[in-house]
Every structure is written in structure tokens, then in C-alpha cells.
């Protein structure tokens with residue numbers, strides 16, 4: 095469904111893509127799964143069916159649709175138009191996006207090269223990525239630090255002669271397991287003395303550079319998502335030439351902001367497709383099973399599930415389309431609030447819909463015979479990946495407060511100009527400050543509560559006192575990530591251990607305030 099009239103070209107693409115996804119991608123899902131096989135083979139196999147579908151998508155003109163019209167390398171669509179098409183790929187999320195060369199994290203990485211890459215970087219990396227010959231990964235998150243605050247990232251990228259040396263440990267690096275993964279777009283600190291947002295830079299690290307080790311794949315609720323996976327990766331004295339820096343030293347934030355904006359709603363667009371497929375499966379299922387003398391669909395509560403799922407799906411779609419339209423009209427930077435709202439609302443709405451569909455399948459819903467359980471697992475990660483809900487919610491609230499204050503101030507100015515004594519008698523505190531005051535009060539309460547918790551945790555054990563914590567110190571002092579199972583579940587917790595774990599404090603000897 096679209097709010098804006100689509101051009102004949104986009105209508106045609108929509109029809110072609112609908113047919114491609116339903117007649118070729120969905121039927122290929124089980125062949126793809128079987129081709130991956132078992133064990134180590136899962137990380138060494140590029141199923142032939144995928145290569146076949148790529149050729150087919152390319153021949154149909156369904157290739158690289160994500161790169162919007164401001165890029166000469168792209169398919170010439172708007173973000174809004176792409177949203178409508180990307181949702182269709184989401185019906186078969188393991189096959190269709192890759193078959194159309196529109197899958198994450200490659201789309202975001204190609205956008206980085208297209209937007210910020212030098213001519214040489216484009217030749218070396220963008221071209222083969224756009225041709226679907228190689229795949230890529232984006233390496234930001236680190237096990238040692240809370241990475242939802244990207245200023246914490248502490249991989250070092252140090253200038254040495256005519257190049258940079260990269261040292262750090264990353265994890266949850268999607269795509270790193272793929273046999274065709276040829277390049278890591280890697281974030282780290284080049285200048286520890288620079289301002290908070292000027293310390294990080296982005297370099298391009300070839301996957302075969304000496305010192306790059308893919309340590310292990312991580313699982314998502316037991317799914318390995320092979321062959322691309324989400325992996326832990328170590329960069330140990332990896333040397334790259336100076337020209338592998340993207341945009342310039344200290345400009346890492348600029349690059350990740352540019353990358354994550356549209357990328358975040360691409361996930362939302364695909365999620366809507368997954369929800370559509372879930373509703374389709376659910377509606378079919380409940381009409382074909384009988385309990386207590388009637389079809390499951392005839393039980394009133396089930397009608398409620400179906401109606402709610404449709405309403406939630408449509409509401410979620412409105413947010414995605416609005417965010418896409420805003421990116422087209424005012425740019426990703428000025429559409430921050432709309433992007434964040436979609437990023438928070440869509441995964442939760444789709445999770446609820448998937449949950450209902452799983453319920454309607456009974457035990458069958460949690461197994462491997464429908465895609466629902468796997469969809470649910472993937473969708474749950476979207477409430478964390480690309481920034482957790484809370485971080486986006488915080489940003490939405492901050493922007494809302496700013497907008498409300500501006501509105502109040504404008505009203506006051508108008509009232510003063512019109513000589514409205516009621517409004518003009520209010521001082522600026524009364525007119526402009528309530529929202530800011532509320533925010534200050536909330537911040538102060540939260541901070542007081544946090545201090546109290548820390549105090550309680552420390553009273554019992556002075557060993558928590560020590561130097562101020564630094565994620566970077568930890569990153570370089572631990573050869574492997576902390577095993578959270580041992581202290582929490584493996585052995586009895588000491589009071590310090592319990593409090594520290596629960597409050598997410600750092601290990602003994604490190605003070606957290």
C-alpha cells in the first residue's frame with residue numbers, strides 16, 4: 095500500500111518483485127537451507143541457488159534498488175519508492191534481499207563508499223560490491239564497552255608512517271562469516287586527545303589483511319544465520335595504507351550517522367514484509383484447523399488477533415513511509431526523529447504480530463516447519479541492533495522537547511506582537527521552560543537513583559573503589575570477552591559480584607563514578 099502515487103516504472107518494479115519473491119525466492123528457501131549443510135560447511139558454502147537467483151534478479155532489473163537517486167551508481171529511486179519495494183523483499187528475508195543485492199550490511203556499506211569514498215576506494219570496493227562479487231561487514235561494536243554509546247568504542251587506529259595500524263576486538267559483526275566477505279568498514283580511535291566526537295575514525299580493512307581473525311560466530315537464540323553470521327573479530331596489529339581512511343581522521347561519527355540513517359529504516363521496511371507473511375500464514379492456518387467443534391478462526395479471540403495484527407501493521411507502515419518520505423524531502427539528518435520512531439515502533443509491532451502467528455500455529459509455530467520462529471528471533475535483535483530502543487526513545491524525547499519549546503517560544507512572540515496580555519505577561523521561564531524543567535527534574539531523579547544504587551553496591555566491599563573505569567583499559571587488558579555465565583549462574587555470587595553484575599559495574603578494582 096502506498097500513500098503517494100507511484101510512477102509507472104515503480105509500479106512495474108513492484109509487480110516484477112512481487113512475482114519474483116513469491117514465485118522464485120520463497121520456493122527456494124528450503125533448497126537454500128539444505129545447501130548450507132551442517133557444521134563448518136555452513137561457513138564455506140555459497141548456495142548455488144543464491145547465485146542463480148542473483149542472475150535472475152539482475153536480468154529482471156531488480157538489482158541495487160536501494161541506492162537512491164542522489165547517487166549516480168544507484169537505481170534512481172526515492173527512499174519512499176524503495177520502501178515500498180524493500181518491504182516486498184522482506185517476505186523472504188533470507189533470500190530476496192541478497193538475490194537483489196539489497197541486503198544488510200552491504201547496502202549500508204555501499205552507501206558509505208558511494209557517499210564518502212575516494213575514487214580509488216569506489217573502484218576497489220564499491221564496484222565489486224555493486225556487482226555482487228564480494229560481500230562486506232561493518233565493524234563497530236566491541237565486547238568490552240557499552241557500544242550503544244559509540245564514543246565508547248576504543249579500537250585503536252594509529253598512524254604509523256604511510257599507513258594506520260589497527261588493534262581491537264569487535265563482536266556481532268554481521269556478514270563477517272560469509273566466504274565472500276572481503277572488507278571490513280572499521281571504526282576506532284585515531285586521536286585520544288580530541289573532543290569526544292572527534293576521536294573516532296573509519297578505515298577500510300581488507301578481510302585478508304594479516305592480523306584479521308574471525309574468532310567465532312555468535313548465535314541469535316540458537317540460530318547461526320550462516321553463511322553470513324554475526325562474528326567476533328580480532329584486529330591484531332593490522333596495517334592498512336593511509337588511503338584506506340574514509341573521509342578523514344576524526345570524522346567517524348559523520349560517517350556512521352550517514353550510514354545508519356537510511357539503513358535503519360531498510361530494516362524496518364523488510365520487517366513489514368515479514369509481518370505481512372506472518373499474517374498471511376496465520377489467516378490461512380486458522381481457517382484450516384478445528385477445535386471444540388469449530389474452525390479456530392471462528393473463536394472470537396482469533397478474530398481479535400487478526401484485526402489487531404492488521405491495524406498494528408498498517409500503523410507501523412505509516413511510520414516507515416513517513417520516515418522515508420522525510421529523508422527524501424529534508425535529508426536523513428533532519429528526519430532523525432521520524433527514523434528513530436520507526437526504528438522503535440516497527441520491531442515491537444512486528445514482534446507482537448509474529449508472536450500471535452506463532453500462537454495460532456501451536457507447537458508448529460516454534461519449530462522449523464514455518465519461518466515464524468526464525469523471523470521472531472531475528473526481529474527481537476532489531477530492538478538492540480543499530481542502537482537499542484532506549485537510545486532512540488531518548489533521542490525522540492529530546493527532539494520533541496526542543497520542538498515543543500520552539501513552538502511555545504513562537505507562540506509567545508506572536509502573542510507579544512499582537513499585544514495579548516495573557517501570554518505576554520508570562521515570563522520566559524513560564525512559557526519556554528516547563529518542558530526543560532521536566533527534563534532536568536527527570537535527569538536529576540535518575541541520576542540520584544543511580545548514585546544511590548552505586549552507593550549501596552559499594553558499601554559492602556571497598557574493593558570496588560579504584561581508578562575511574564575505562565572501556566578501553568578493559569579492552570586491552572582482556573584477551574577474550576568476559577564470560578557472563580560464570581559469575582551470574584556458574585558459581586555462587588558474592589555480594590560484590592551480585593551487585594556489580596546487576597548494576598553492570600566493571601570488575602573489582604575499578605570505580606564507576
Ligand SMILES: Cc1cc2nc3c(=O)[nH]c(=O)nc-3n(C[C@H](O)[C@H](O)[C@H](O)COP(=O)(O)OP(=O)(O)OC[C@H]3O[C@@H](n4cnc5c(N)ncnc54)[C@H](O)[C@@H]3O)c2cc1C
Pocket residue numbers: 199231232233234235236239240241242243265266267268269314324475478479480481482483484485488
Ligand atoms: C543480530 C545482531 C547483529 C548486529 N550486527 C552488528 C554489526 O554488523 N556491526 C556492529 O558493529 N554491531 C552489530 N551489532 C551490535 C549492535 O549494534 C549493538 O549490540 C548495539 O548497538 C548495543 O550495544 P551493546 O550490545 O554494547 O549494548 P550496551 O551498549 O551494553 O547496552 C545494553 C543495554 O543498555 C540499555 N541502554 C543503553 N543505553 C541506554 C540509555 N541511554 N537509556 C536506557 N537504557 C540504555 C539498552 O537496553 C541496551 O540494550 C549487532 C547486534 C545484533 C544483536
